[in-house]
Amino acid sequence: MKFSVAKLLSQLHPDTSTTIIQLRKKLSLSAESEKTQLDIALTALKALGLLRQQRGRIYLQPHNHLVPARLRSSSKGFCFAVREGAAAISISATSI
Secondary structure, eight states: OOOOOHHHTTTTOOSOOOOHHHHHHTTTSHHHHHHHHHHHHHHHHHHHTTTEEETTTTEEOOOTOOOOOOEEEESSSOEEEEEETSEEEEEEGGGG
């Protein structure tokens, strides 16, 4: 996949809409397989409730209960959600 989910989500905003064509241009997708991967990713993100689509336009769904963090995994099977300027959150292996 030429893009990551993080890069895809960084192109979206709750107040500003975008189209699939605009996303393809922003992510520099040209091959049919890349466009198919984008469609699959958008479908999955909509199913998870992270995106909404209205009249052919895509919006990032606001989620105030989510904590922005970077995941650091351990070889022992657990992770830490590392937040800027705040304590890290431990995530057990069963919650991943």
